[in-house]
Amino acid sequence: MDRGDLASLTAFVAVADQRSFRAAASRLDVTPSALSHAMRQLEERLGVRLLHRTTRSVSVTDAGRRLLDQLRPAIDQITGALADLGQERSRPMGRLRIYAAGHIAATTAIVPVWDRFLSTYPDVNLEIHVGDGPIDIVDRGFDAGIGPHDHAPADMMAVRVVGPMKVAIVGAPSYFARRRPPRTPDDLARHTCVQYRLAMDGSVMEWPLARNGQTRRMATEGRITVNEVELAARAAIDGLGIALTFEPFAEPFLRSGQLVRVLEDWSPTFEGFYLYYPGHRQVPAALRAFIDMVRAARGAPLVKCPLENPFTRC
Template sequence: MRGTEYAELAAFVAVAQERSFRRASARLGLSPSALSHSIRGLEERLGARLLNRTTRSVAPTEAGLRLLERLEPAFVEISGAVEAVNAFSARPSGTVRLNVPRMAAHMVLAPIFGRFARAYPDVHLEVIADDGMVDIVARGFDAGIRLGEHVQRDMVAVRVTQDLRSVVVGSPGYLAAHPAPRTPRELKGHACIGYRMVSSGALYRWEFERRGVVLDVAVEGPLTLDDPDLTVAAALDGVGLAHVIESRVADHLAAGRLVRVLDDWCPSFPGFFLYYPGRRQMPAALRALIDFVQVKGR
């Protein structure tokens, strides 16, 4: 197989998996025009249309799906062979593609960017901050980070944070005008800042637990957001009560800009885990990253 033929097939696999020329271009490090040219060349050489394209979407045709089914296992094997050789290298190299929630990107990865780049100058990290639930294998990622409860059982998971804790907070001004709730059920009488989950589109029901009693409450209020930083900003501005990860508001709590309520109803829960498919040879570059972010113990 000539190099151009392999490149065309790799381009097709990327577009078919990503369902997007833009995302596939970023993944392969090619311009969209070069990627489109490769796909056209492959379709002309095979004499079959492989992708249906509209202004908003890309999807494989029946012929494209059949080709993808045969190519995906082969490309996994090729990647595994390259990774196995890379494991013998004294200096890890190559690209590590990660899909992580925005919160995990800030908590886990941002603090190590500089140190990791200096320690492993031949490793290129590509981080896609995405709060949706993504199939990392189908989308061509090497690994992902998610809360422990959301990691699939067939993945290898490595703890990258200690246990986390959610808290309900409000500004002193808001709580001066609205007596603090004593139980989660009293949230019905409060302005609460809602959170729209990106993965499902559903409104998050605030979760509580105390002495074996578990409650989840559908809250109401004047504002719904899908970004934790905006939620904190709204709470600071006195919009209402917010349900957030404690570490994100620790400084505001210490300074008195926010106040906890319902604290005895807010237990800790397993934090974030980096996960990856266990059936593949681990790339040396991914191993180096795990060594940087792994948390020992709890």
């Protein structure tokens, strides 16, 4: 059966229900002559008369009645499925799958709003997958991805969901009780630093520093290596060395006094994260609602920073 047969069978059900070509044609938004021609073609293809017709009335033949009894549940199911799709255009529902390129992207963009999002939209199931770098989100069945702007393919829509983030270089008061805090980047050579191993190539990251247009990348030494900025902050809290992390992860511990900030004048700001998705037409209601909520929560300014995020280099 081709698509033309499905349309003809749907038209047959309408004629049988209305018992009138004119009324059925009005319901289907076609002309009565076009509808009558479609019914004759259907009968010729099937080799069975489905309708008795005169200039005054229309009725269903016995064969037409048997076909109608079998067709109606299927037509009703199709109509219901289309109605559900119509609801989805206006009401967020179903499963929303989002890929986050790294733990930082998930923590800064999704975690702050996921409780409110699920409470606001009880018909949505949220699935988050955290990976190490860019992937083909369409091929992997994701509705959207979150990562640095250069992870978004050129043919996709991209909106900023996390504003620029400043680096924080921190250590515990107990650590600085034993060693003088660094005043210049070169002073880091005399300190134990928490190493950060990049997931994509396995290299140990050099610390990116910047001040007044001057940039430097510092190789540091230390006895502990991590691959998460939150874990780096935790290592610093425990006095294992100086760590390079982001302000959002360090701020609570700076306020509580568990961490002390150093080299703030050498701490650069890096571009935040973007949510990217295919196309700008017929965006699923759940995805549109998520984008709106994340952007409203962050209040992220549309400012592009020139420095790449060292923790997401690939």
